[in-house]
Amino acid sequence: MNKKKRILSGMRPTGKLHLGHLVGALENWVALQGEYDNFHLIADYHALTTSLDTSEIYNNSIEMLIDWLSVGLDPAKSPMFRQSQIKEHTELHLILSMLITAARLERNPTVKEQVRDLNIENISYGHLGYPVLQAADILLYKGEVVPVGEDQVPHVEITREIARRFNTQYKKVFPAPEPKLAKFARLPGLDGNAKMSKSAGNTILLSDSPDTIQKKMGKAVTDPLKIRRGDPGRPEICLVFYAYHKKFNPAEIPVIDRDCRSGALGCVDCKANAANHIIEYLVPFREKRRQYESNRNHVEEILHDGEARARLVAQKTMKEVHEAMGIG
Ligand code: SF4
Numbered sequence: 001m002n003k004k005k006r007i008l009s010g011m012r013p014t015g016k017l018h019l020g021h022l023v024g025a026l027e028n029w030v031a032l033q034g035e036y037d038n039f040h041l042i043a044d045y046h047a048l049t050t051s052l053d054t055s056e057i058y059n060n061s062i063e064m065l066i067d068w069l070s071v072g073l074d075p076a077k078s079p080m081f082r083q084s085q086i087k088e089h090t091e092l093h094l095i096l097s098m099l100i101t102a103a104r105l106e107r108n109p110t111v112k113e114q115v116r117d118l119n120i121e122n123i124s125y126g127h128l129g130y131p132v133l134q135a136a137d138i139l140l141y142k143g144e145v146v147p148v149g150e151d152q153v154p155h156v157e158i159t160r161e162i163a164r165r166f167n168t169q170y171k172k173v174f175p176a177p178e179p180k181l182a183k184f185a186r187l188p189g190l191d192g193n194a195k196m197s198k199s200a201g202n203t204i205l206l207s208d209s210p211d212t213i214q215k216k217m218g219k220a221v222t223d224p225l226k227i228r229r230g231d232p233g234r235p236e237i238c239l240v241f242y243a244y245h246k247k248f249n250p251a252e253i254p255v256i257d258r259d260c261r262s263g264a265l266g267c268v269d270c271k272a273n274a275a276n277h278i279i280e281y282l283v284p285f286r287e288k289r290r291q292y293e294s295n296r297n298h299v300e301e302i303l304h305d306g307e308a309r310a311r312l313v314a315q316k317t318m319k320e321v322h323e324a325m326g327i328g
Contacts, residue, residue: 004035004036004037005036005037005144005145006036006037006038006039006141006142006143006144006145007032007036007037007038007039007143007144007145007146007147007180008039008041008137008138008141008143008146008177009025009029009038009039009040009041009146009147010040010041010042010043010046010083010137011025011041011042011043011064012043012044012046012047012050013042013043013044013047013057013060013061013063013064014047014060014064014198015056015059015060015063015064015198016063016064016067016205016206016207017064017067017068017205017206018196018198018203018204018205018206019187019196019203019204019205019206019278020186020187020189020195020196020197020203021067021206022071022187022206023186023187023247024149024182024186024187025147025149025182026067026068026071026073027071028147028182029073029147030071030072030073032147033073033074033077033078034077036145037078038077038078039078039079039081039141039143039310039313040068040073040078040079040080040081040306041081041082041083041137042061042064042065042080042081042082042083043083043137044057044061044082044083044084045083045084045089045090045133046083046130046133046134047060048126049124049126049127049130050114050118050127061082061303062296062299062300062303065080065299065302065303066289066292066293066299067206067207067289068080069288069292069299069302070206070285070286070288070289070292071206071285072288075302075305075306078306079305079306079307079309079310080302080303080306081303081306081307081309081310081311082303082307083137085307085311086140086307086310086311086314088140088311088314088315088317088318089133089136089137089140089314090136091318092136092139092140092317092318092321093129093132093133093135093136095166095321095325096132096135096136096139096162096166097129097132099162099165099166099169100132100158100161100162100165102128104158104161105128105129105131105132105158106128108131108154108155108158109154110131110151110152110154110155111123111127111128111130111131113151114127130155131154131155131158131159132158132162134155134158134159135155135158135159135162135163138156138159138177139159139162139163139166139174139177139317140313140314140317140318141310141313141314141317142174142175142313142317143175143177144175144177144178145177145178145180146159146177146178146179146180147179147180147181147182148179148180148181148182149181149182149186150181152179153179153181156177156178156179157179159176159177160176160177163175163176163177164176166324170324170325171323171324173317173320173321173324187243187247188239188243189202189203190202190203190204190216190217190219190220190221190239191220191221192221192239203216204216204217204278206282206285206289207286207289210279213275213278213279213282214272214275214276214279216275217240217244217271217272217274217275217278218268218271218272218275220239220240220244220271220274221239222238222239222240222267222270222271223235223237223238223260223267226238226260226267228266229263229264229265229266229267229268229269230263230266231263232260232261232262232263233260233261233263233265233267234260234261235256235257235260235261238260240267240270240271240274241253241256241257241260241270244274244277244278245270245273245274245277248274248277248278248280248281249273249274249277252273256270256273
């Protein structure tokens, strides 16, 4: 039997997750569980690149882990662990940072985009080196596949370059990982923004109550020319249609398309219907979340078990790194 390829995937612990995380990443992670050997990283050091406030990091990590478990990630199959608790991440980061030039990192389009979007005047040394820490995360577990959105592909390319550079300079230790694009594009935010994100305040959280989901969906932007029921609408430009109904209510697409265009359907009812389907979709998630929330000790045990398993792999890799370099 062929050995399963290993996948490293992770997220920064920014708190409770939203539908964009579910559609853009988590459903993909769950689908890949049987086929690959998965490691899931809670990237708490990466969180420092955009905020130095650490007061909520632990709590956010636990909330994110509860969301991961509640969507169906299986801790028996896939270790889940915090980056900060496996010291080898920072050690490998330091070694790898010698194998790439500052100019190469400055050219990285993702960092350039972040600097522009977050209005950062003076980027920190650590933020510029974000892709190097990410390379350490992946290579420490010898990840062969990295599930990413399109914006992360340049980071995987940097990881490949660093892996090749190490292997040539010292001895072959690392595979060159391949990016695996997520099946779905980003889920747009309720305000029509291309991306659902907490900072934009345009999200539906996986843990939102049915009432909150209805209220949030009620504020979603629609076709601006369809003011009241009776006005003909254009579903193709309405995000409630092309994003939410298409994903969460595919069976009714032809009827909604017809009734929106004819004016028989009003936006208030159409949005309430979309919200109902999202609520329905999240029923199993909500039930599991309730169970994990009421047993946080168990969640912490899962985390510590994942960290112990990840640490063994990380230590083995660092032994190989030290031997290849003739250090230690
Ligand atoms: S009826 Fe539905 S699909 Fe048509 S514009 Fe309104 S919310 Fe969008």
